[in-house]
Amino acid sequence: MNLQDLFITEDITIKEGIKKLDKTAKKILLITEDNKLKGVITDGDIRRWILKNGNLCEKVKVIMNNNPMYLTKENEYKARQIMKEKLIEAIPIMNEKEEIVDIIFWNDSFKEKLNHYNRIENPVVIMAGGKGTRLYPFTKILPKPLIPIGDVPIVERIINRFTDYGCNQFYFTVNHKKNMIKAYFNELEKNYTVEYIEEEKPLGTGGSLYLLKDRMNETFFVSNCDILIEGNYSDMLKYHKDNENKITMITSLKHNTIPYGVIELGKKGTVNNIIEKPEYNFLVNTGMYILEPETLNDIPENQFYHITDLINDYIKKGEKVGTYPVSDRAWMDMGQLEEMENMINRLGLK
DSSP states (O other): OOGGGGEEOTTSBHHHHHHHHHHHOSSEEEEEETTEEEEEEEHHHHHHHHHTTOOTTSBGGGTSBSSOOOEEGGGGGGHHHHHHHHTOSEEEEEOTTSBEEEEEEHHHHOSSOOOOSOOOOOOEEEEOOOOOGGGTTHHHHSOGGGOEETTEEHHHHHHHHHHTTTOOEEEEEEOTTHHHHHHHHHHSOOSSEEEEEEOSSOOHHHHGGGGGTTTOOSOEEEEETTEEEOSOHHHHHHHHHHTTOSEEEEEEEEEEEOSSEEEEEOGGGOEEEEEESOEEEEEEEEEEEEEOGGGGGGSOTTSOOOHHHHHHHHHHHTOOEEEEEEOGGGEEEOSSHHHHHHHHHHTTOO
């Protein structure tokens, strides 16, 4: 990637900045003028703006960090120490004319993981009981959790993301082809535990959680078995705790462009306006959640019930439900064949 790909001016919109962040996949953009650094924006700055319900048509200068950390070329050797102390993933390098000549990325330069917060050891529930009909004919042979992405089943990839942050206790809600799932993990050498929550009948993503009612006594994660989230899981947990949410939904910002002129009608069918190729932005549910253990008391016993039903019930009652947005690129879904191919390509496995 060319360094110039990360340069933007302060007058582009936040919406345009989000698109550029997704395209570059580096989590940072440099606001420049004549190759000189004026500020930076990161995916964290975008997240905080979205959570304020800020207008994405505002200029990036309203959210940029005007006093970013940087190093001169002669002090470049200090990058590792400073990045570790300040918990920053990227740092620009300047020459004697104060022009940006390079940027150091932690993940590209250093082997160890940059641990933004303390390790987490919270339990993780993975919804592994569905039939995966949208992935037929693969799921005629294999249960959806065991469909390989490259040479590793999708559910194992999900687990590996969590174990990177310290989680080592996993619960699978199982039903369809459950014995194949058990056989795979029984044979697998692993440094974590897996327990199975068996549904006698399909109970939905919420109803199956009721079966964990007497086992959960701390905040826990829930994930669908067909998604990967590239994010800081410890930061998600910290956000959930800091905001005292009962449930936090991990959401993704999606940009949709209608490739046609959209007609606005007035009374009696008259055309009031034509909007050419309008763009819309939505926060969508990724299928990953953080829940407090007491939420299990509010799930009906032995009934088909989704987590989204619980969320809607809480919203009606005025209970606190929050959201932690990640970028469109940070969410990978393999729920359909085309999406599975996209995930394989995104992970560089093809």
